[in-house]
Amino acid sequence: MVQWIEDPISDEETLRIAAPAAGLADSVRDLIDAVIRSEVSADELTSIRGEVDALTKRLRVQQLPGSFGETHGMAGALRAWGNAVIGLRNAIAPPLVNTWHADGTIVGEATLTSAYEGPPGRAHGGVAALLLDQVMGEAAHAAERPGFTARLSLNYRNPTPLGRIRAVAKAEPPAPGEEHKTVVLGTLYSIAADGTATVCVEADGLFILPRAARAKLQSSVEREGM
């Protein structure tokens, strides 16, 4: 979400590896859904487990020592590959695919599979919070006032069925002299087959940039002409 950290990987390298990595994560998303819903025998589950372990071992032959963000950093939204909500390498992320609009509105789209379930047939209340926190954090960033979540308040208006959702957020103008504090409003919609959007959750949040990070951000903004 906070993305001003320098990324030591070249553009060519990121592009070369991005597609196969994203493809693998997509397949693992499908696997996650199948593990929840499968009715095959206990023996077959155990056999498949052995094969999953073998694949994990092949992936770990060469790997980052820690989490993605710690090691690679992120120079732009498209490189937050480990992110729990938008990360293209992260099978836990639906992923939410966000579009930044010129007026500062962020619109995220995703389809929630069985893996996001809380009450039967519905998205977990915390999943709504997860999606909104991400899109609202990006709205603070789009307003050139990125920060960490300091407060997040969510009002659940209607159940969120599993399936297609849309998360929309936009930052409010800053208070004078308080540019490091950004209030953001967000809404989560359920999208019906005919495209009708129903408000499910309304949120407001406060995003704050810690003092230590402000100087770094400022130099990054000057360098990149953000």
Added chain:
Amino acid sequence: MVQWIEDPISDEETLRIAAPAAGLADSVRDLIDAVIRSEVSADELTSIRGEVDALTKRLRVQQLPGSFGETHGMAGALRAWGNAVIGLRNAIAPPLVNTWHADGTIVGEATLTSAYEGPPGRAHGGVAALLLDQVMGEAAHAAERPGFTARLSLNYRNPTPLGRIRAVAKAEPPAPGEEHKTVVLGTLYSIAADGTATVCVEADGLFILPRAARAKLQSSVEREGM
């Protein structure tokens, strides 16, 4: 989270399939982490993807038509196997392992891997919300006043590093005549290697049982002597 729905599976059946299914989900959790952190070649990623797809196909030979909760229902906390936070078949769930204490306090423990990352090295702000919503919903249930999340307010006090966390929640006493509305307080702690707990997020939430569900709950409580 709301668990009064009848479960058509026998106890023997659930126990027989629970261990291998949970084991497979554990292995897929490890795979998710490896997909994020692997530095193997694009060709190897693509080859592994093909094998993942083949495993998914084997699992889908026989499967539930929809999400877990829709089809099986949940008669107890241990059978919420598809749940996004505690589900033992759900590789997206850390899983949070919750203990219900006699005084109504719920204590959840988990270790957050690279898959839960937001800012580098830290848990995503929305992941904190996801964990707290679950443990707080269970606290409402433990108080015999289960409900759906109506409001969730989170105050982020300190960053949550990836690693070991503890989520604690307890319901407040009900207002007279308002037993279907339950206020719950929750706290997310980071747990250091020496066991020291640091407050990361403080939350309060309101959980409401919809009118239509109240009669069903009442009959279930009478039948099961909950």
